[in-house]
Amino acid sequence: MNLYPTLQTHIEQAQTLPISDERKAILQVLIDYVQQKVDHNQEISLNFICTHNSRRSQFSQIWGKVAAAYHSIDINSYSGGVEVTAFNERAVASIKRFGFKVSREGEGNPKYFVFFSDDEDPIVTFSKVYDDPANIPKGFAAVMTCSHADENCPFIPGAEARIPVRYEDPKAFDDTEKEAQMYDTRSMQIASEMLYVFSRIK
Template identity: 80%
Template sequence: MSLYPPLQAYIERAQALPIGEERKRILQVLIDYVQQKIDQGQDINLNFICTHNSRRSQFSQLWGKVAATYHGIDMNSFSGGVEVTAFNERAVASIRRFGFKVTKKGEANPTYFVFFSDDEDPIVTFSKVFDDAANAPTAFAAVMTCSHADENCPFIPGAEARIPVRYEDPKAYDDTELEEEKYDERSLQIASEMLYVFSRIKKK
C-alpha cells in the first residue's frame, strides 16, 4: 500500500510521539481484543463511539482503519454516537491538513468519502447513532472515545466488548486562535495510539 506522501509524513510524526505507561495500559485492552480475534480467525469490527459522532469518534474510525491497513491487518472500522449531528467541519479540515483526500455528498449531515491511498477504497463516514444500519450489528467492540457517551450509555446492544479509550474534546477550542492546533493535536494523538495498537498485533 502506498499512502499519500503528506499522510505518510504525519504517520511518521505520530509514530515518534511518546505514549505514557498509563495510556499503554488503557490501549492494552484494545490490543488484547484485536489479538484474540486474529487468533480465532474472526472478523475484527471496531465501533468508535462518542456523543455526537462528530469529532473524536470520526478521527478514531479513520485512523483506526489507516493504522490497521498500514500494519497489514484486515479490520472493519465504524463510528457512531448517541445523537446524530454531522462530521464537524473543523475535524474535516484537520484531516485534509493531514493529507487525506476528502469528497463530500449532501449538506445537512453529509456523507464523506475519505481517501488515504490510491490502492484502497475510501472510508465512508457520516454522523449516525451507534446502532445505525451502516455499522456492524453484532460481534463488535464498542470503543468509547468520550466520557459522556461512556457514562450515559451503559448498554450497547450487539457489542461483545466495551473498551474505554477516552480523548479530550477539541470542541473546547472552537472559534479560538488555538482551534486548528488543538484539532490537529487530537488527531495526531489518536493516530499515534491507533498505530501503536496495531503495531503490537501478531499476525498469523
C-alpha cells in the same frame, strides 16, 4: 499500499510520539481484543462511539482503519453516537491537513469519502447513532471515545466487548486562535495510539 505522501509523513511523525504507561495500559485492552480475534482467525470490527459522532469518534474510525491497514491487518472500522449531528467541519479540515483526500456528498449531515491511498477504498463517514444500519449490528467492540457516551450508555446492544479509550474534546477550542492546532493535536494523538495498538498485533 501507497499512502499519500503528506499522510505518510504525518504517520511517521505520529509513530515517534511518546505514549505514557497509563495510556498504554488503557490501550492494552484494545490490543488484547484485536489479538484474540487474529489468533482465532475471526473478523475484527470496531465501532468508535462518542456522543455526537462529530469529532473524536470520526478521527478514531479513520485512524483506526488507516493504522490497521498500515500494519497489514484487515478490520472493519465504524463510528457512531447517541445523537445525530454532522462530521464537524473543523475535524474535516484537520484530516485534510494531514493529507487525506476528501470528497463530500449531500448537505446538513453530509457523507464524506475519505481516501488514504489510491489502492484502497475510501472510508465513508457521517454522523449517525451507533446502531445505524451502516454499522455492523453485532460481534463488534464498542470503543468509547468520550466520557459522556461512556457514562451515559451503560449497554451497547450487539457489542461483544466495551473498551473505554477516552480523548479530550477539541470542541473546547472552537472559534479560538488555537482551534486548528488543537484539532490537529487530538488527531495526531489518536493516530499515534491507533498505530501503537496495531503495531503490537502479532
